[in-house]
Every structure is written in C-alpha cells, then in structure tokens.
Amino acid sequence: METVEIQCPTCFEWFEVAxxxxxxxxxxxxxxxxxxxxxxxxxxxxxxxWAKSLSDG
Numbered sequence: 001m002e003t004v005e006i007q008c009p010t011c012f013e014w015f016e017v018a019x020x021x022x023x024x025x026x027x028x029x030x031x032x033x034x035x036x037x038x039x040x041x042x043x044x045x046x047x048x049x050w051a052k053s054l055s056d057g
Contacts, residue, residue: 001018001020001021003016003018006049007050008035011035011036011038013033015033015034015035017031019049024045024046026046027043027044028041029041029044039054040054
C-alpha cells in the first residue's frame with residue numbers, strides 16, 4: 001500500500017492515508033478526517049488521490 005497526503009475538504013487540514021493499489025481503476029473509499037472527524041470520500045485512480053466531501057456527489 002502506498003501512503004499519500006490528502007487535504008480534508010471540510011477543515012482543510014492535511015493528513016496521511018494508506019491507499020491500496022487501484023489497478024488503473026478509480027476507487028472511492030469512505031473515510032473520516034483524522035483531524036476534524038468529519039466524513040469524506042477518498043478517491044484514488046489514474047488521476048491521483050484526493051478527498052471530497054459527501055455533498056460533492
């Protein structure tokens with residue numbers, strides 16, 4: 001597993017998460033921010049890894 005740094009879309013703090021190999025596909029994982037504990041979705045795929053809030057659709 002790869003470790004990447006992402007930014008919370010709610011509190012804008014940065015933290016590291018472990019992301020599994022995606023095999024070229026886009027994968028979404030439910031996660032809670034390690035700083036503010038708000039729910040978010042981590043998106044990992046060919047375009048990189050980022051976090052989005054649940055309201056981003």
